[in-house]
Amino acid sequence: MESNIITINENELTFEPGETILEIAKRNKIDIPTLCHLKNTIPTTACKICAVEVRGENDLVESCATKAKQDMIILTESSKVIQARRKSISKFLASGNHNCAVREFDTADWTSFQLDVLKSDGKEDLCPVWGDCELQNLAYRYQVKTKGMPLNGCKYETERANPFIIRDFSRCILCGRCVKACREIQVNNAIEFGYSGKDMKIIAKQDAALKDSDCVFCGECLQACPVGALVPDKIFRDERFKDTKKVRTTCSFCGVGCQMDLFIQDNKIVKVDGADTDLPPNNASLCVKGRFGYEFVSSRERLTKPLIRKDGNLVEASWDEALNLVAKKFMAVKEESGPDSIGVFTSARITNEDNYIAQKFTRAVLKTNNIDHCARL
Amino acid sequence: MTNTIADIETSEMILVTGSNTTENHPVLSTFVKRAVLKGKKLYVIDPRKVKLADHADRWLRPAPGTDIAWINGLMHIIIKEGLHNKDFIEKRTENFEALKKTVEAYTPEYVENITGIKAKDLIEVAREFAKASVASILYCMGITQHTCGTNNVKSLANLSMLCGHLGKPGGGVNPLRGQNNVQGACDMGGLPNVFTAYQPVTSDDTRNKLEKIWNTEDMSKTPGLAVTEMIQKAYEGDIKSLFVIGENPMVSDPDLNHARKAIANLDFLVVQDIFQTETSRMADVVLPTFCFAEKDGTFTNTERRVQRVRKAVDAPGEARQDWEIICGIAKRMGYDMSYENSREIFKEIATVTPSYGGITWERIEGKGIFWPCPSKTHEGTPILHTTRFTRGKGLFHAIEHTPPDELPDEDYPYILTTGRVLYHYHTGTMTMKTNGLNMLSPECFVEISSTDAGKIGLDTGSMVDISSRRGKISAKLKISSKAMEGTIFIPFHFAKAAANKLTNAKLDPIAKIPEYKVCAIKIEPAKV
Numbered sequence: 001m002e003s004n005i006i007t008i009n010e011n012e013l014t015f016e017p018g019e020t021i022l023e024i025a026k027r028n029k030i031d032i033p034t035l036c037h038l039k040n041t042i043p044t045t046a047c048k049i050c051a052v053e054v055r056g057e058n059d060l061v062e063s064c065a066t067k068a069k070q071d072m073i074i075l076t077e078s079s080k081v082i083q084a085r086r087k088s089i090s091k092f093l094a095s096g097n098h099n100c101a102v103r104e105f106d107t108a109d110w111t112s113f114q115l116d117v118l119k120s121d122g123k124e125d126l127c128p129v130w131g132d133c134e135l136q137n138l139a140y141r142y143q144v145k146t147k148g149m150p151l152n153g154c155k156y157e158t159e160r161a162n163p164f165i166i167r168d169f170s171r172c173i174l175c176g177r178c179v180k181a182c183r184e185i186q187v188n189n190a191i192e193f194g195y196s197g198k199d200m201k202i203i204a205k206q207d208a209a210l211k212d213s214d215c216v217f218c219g220e221c222l223q224a225c226p227v228g229a230l231v232p233d234k235i236f237r238d239e240r241f242k243d244t245k246k247v248r249t250t251c252s253f254c255g256v257g258c259q260m261d262l263f264i265q266d267n268k269i270v271k272v273d274g275a276d277t278d279l280p281p282n283n284a285s286l287c288v289k290g291r292f293g294y295e296f297v298s299s300r301e302r303l304t305k306p307l308i309r310k311d312g313n314l315v316e317a318s319w320d321e322a323l324n325l326v327a328k329k330f331m332a333v334k335e336e337s338g339p340d341s342i343g344v345f346t347s348a349r350i351t352n353e354d355n356y357i358a359q360k361f362t363r364a365v366l367k368t369n370n371i372d373h374c375a376r377l
Numbered sequence: 378m379t380n381t382i383a384d385i386e387t388s389e390m391i392l393v394t395g396s397n398t399t400e401n402h403p404v405l406s407t408f409v410k411r412a413v414l415k416g417k418k419l420y421v422i423d424p425r426k427v428k429l430a431d432h433a434d435r436w437l438r439p440a441p442g443t444d445i446a447w448i449n450g451l452m453h454i455i456i457k458e459g460l461h462n463k464d465f466i467e468k469r470t471e472n473f474e475a476l477k478k479t480v481e482a483y484t485p486e487y488v489e490n491i492t493g494i495k496a497k498d499l500i501e502v503a504r505e506f507a508k509a510s511v512a513s514i515l516y517c518m519g520i521t522q523h524t525c526g527t528n529n530v531k532s533l534a535n536l537s538m539l540c541g542h543l544g545k546p547g548g549g550v551n552p553l554r555g556q557n558n559v560q561g562a563c564d565m566g567g568l569p570n571v572f573t574a575y576q577p578v579t580s581d582d583t584r585n586k587l588e589k590i591w592n593t594e595d596m597s598k599t600p601g602l603a604v605t606e607m608i609q610k611a612y613e614g615d616i617k618s619l620f621v622i623g624e625n626p627m628v629s630d631p632d633l634n635h636a637r638k639a640i641a642n643l644d645f646l647v648v649q650d651i652f653q654t655e656t657s658r659m660a661d662v663v664l665p666t667f668c669f670a671e672k673d674g675t676f677t678n679t680e681r682r683v684q685r686v687r688k689a690v691d692a693p694g695e696a697r698q699d700w701e702i703i704c705g706i707a708k709r710m711g712y713d714m715s716y717e718n719s720r721e722i723f724k725e726i727a728t729v730t731p732s733y734g735g736i737t738w739e740r741i742e743g744k745g746i747f748w749p750c751p752s753k754t755h756e757g758t759p760i761l762h763t764t765r766f767t768r769g770k771g772l773f774h775a776i777e778h779t780p781p782d783e784l785p786d787e788d789y790p791y792i793l794t795t796g797r798v799l800y801h802y803h804t805g806t807m808t809m810k811t812n813g814l815n816m817l818s819p820e821c822f823v824e825i826s827s828t829d830a831g832k833i834g835l836d837t838g839s840m841v842d843i844s845s846r847r848g849k850i851s852a853k854l855k856i857s858s859k860a861m862e863g864t865i866f867i868p869f870h871f872a873k874a875a876a877n878k879l880t881n882a883k884l885d886p887i888a889k890i891p892e893y894k895v896c897a898i899k900i901e902p903a904k905v
Contacts, residue, residue, distance in 0.1 A: 253802050255557060268690065330645075352726065372601070
């Protein structure tokens, strides 16, 4: 009788029929790296990074696309695996503008390398995702030497015409994660692989800027990109070494209640990501408003002081003055015209706790049931 | 929603109506689109050819305001072909005979006359819906914002019960709630007729119980007024004072010219908000408050999942929390209302709200909990009505089609329907502070079919004056494949060209919801 057990790196693990090696490893916190796989999408096996050794088989197998079989014995970091992984990583590093693997360059080389890089992307700083790049992480993890590696030019200009998203084709490794995110997760079908061979590129519509395509700027691609090919147009990338606090909360736009992580620097939201891929209700997806529509929080137009109308104009007042006036007026109206001459519009925007207090106040203090909110509007 | 969002992907057949899901609930729409990728059936029934229709097996186009007719039509076909779930009807429902009698008249041909939906298409949907092992209905304001909104919803419930698609995974009747915490605001008793968890204000027992807990007496046993009614009463002079928290009725209410007069007629208006709004500019006192990123608390989403909101940044200036401000007013009115923090408030909520009784902040730290969750050991309720309906047996309502309050005529020949666009939210006070969103959706537009644009002799980008019996606005024309002949769509976000100057304030008699989705207008080239 089959008991659905496999062995990964000497750990005996149970699996559900149909589970892939990668899924079992992830579930058991065994790290198998991958650059192209995106959870909940069909594996493409494009990057080969996740290939592992299965005892008894000559060739390595892609763990993202190989279903577990009874009594399989798997090694995820054997010398054969590591050798193959280093080869794949080298190939990616050589494929475009990846000026991050600085270790193996001597001074002369480094300078010319940097100059070439600057020439090609026209920017005087490092890659915007330096320190937050999956390819860079892998290069260090597997000590991939980049010395002597020629810098590959890119014929495609960086696209800066869009709101929110910059597309730097020189750093794209064509892993296809963004296409998966767009077509299989969000199903917006805005981007795809275009051209062939050396000219291959991720395109929107007939190779238009995102803003002129079917793109709806959900940013799922941005979140999926393992490298610096898709980056937010916000300052976050320039200030990535500052202290950053991450706070998980619930989105404040529609009623879906997406879970998201706010990245905070100096009391300001600098980035929003969808929370974990296995956390409902949104499984890490967001829409354009949730991901990018946060500027209102730190807007200079925010109200910061109570205002009272005096001689026809709203002028700043102290809290005591404002609250005393409101209380006095409510009491006077209640006294003169009865409790039902006062009404309260509570809000579908504020918390349960706020709403509870608003209705308690209306009923227990004002003594009316004239309370409602914009559910109907 | 009777069911969960994740449930949508497990359905066999999804019927979406009156919902522009990809723009108004973008992330939820991904569940629908992914279901289609997995081979599930999708039917979209909507007066606009919304983007989701591109993913559907078929899109059916009813004339605006004819929903009861096509839903009755579906039920007519299902009963006639014997595809109804006799077992479910027998065991779980009552009043089937009355329904059967009413829908008898709604033959596919009769329905085609009213709605414009082709008989053969209606038959196809009826068969698919009834034969599916489980089918989910998703609807939104396109169903509710009518003078017959309540009856529209009851009709969808009839349809689902008729096929036994309720109370199980992948099924249900699922309203998509439009605002982050509209579910919670209702659950918390932010409604004129109920306390928390929908306990009626007319119940002596509930009032007595709450008076003790709240340490007060003589609470009103008369249901109060809905938002829309308060505006009317302000106009008539019976409402003297309004306390408006986080709302902007001067853009969101119907028939704005009338609403403006009503608000101007108040003796005393208090507005509590994070920005100056069209409404706060008319106020006597404006109180600055926190936004979501500055608060600790909870929101309840459209699937009844109670989730945490966590403070990430400090609020600007002297702004205070909403509850704190209200407590400050209460105290000055001689009522002691003080709390250490919002967690303490939630503890009180749990004691007076049976459906939240078992929920604590600790328990919802991870994934949230679906109410009802009556006790500390209860896991929550992802799917409603699994073994019984709230009232026991599900009641079929026999409902006849009623036309909208205002239909086109010679003077006002077009139907106007309003809604939102992807890039803005409600009255735009928040989204219009983000440049990128303004870049993607800079201004109001008048969505029109190419046929109608041809008739007027104008093209995309031309300024037009749009007027109804109640008001006039000017905006640019936008020819779109979403629009059908005779029906115009205008988003209501933009105060400068506020669509609600045109809308009809006529209400559904039960839900008091205005008929935003149908009123009569005319379009003319803008006078320079």
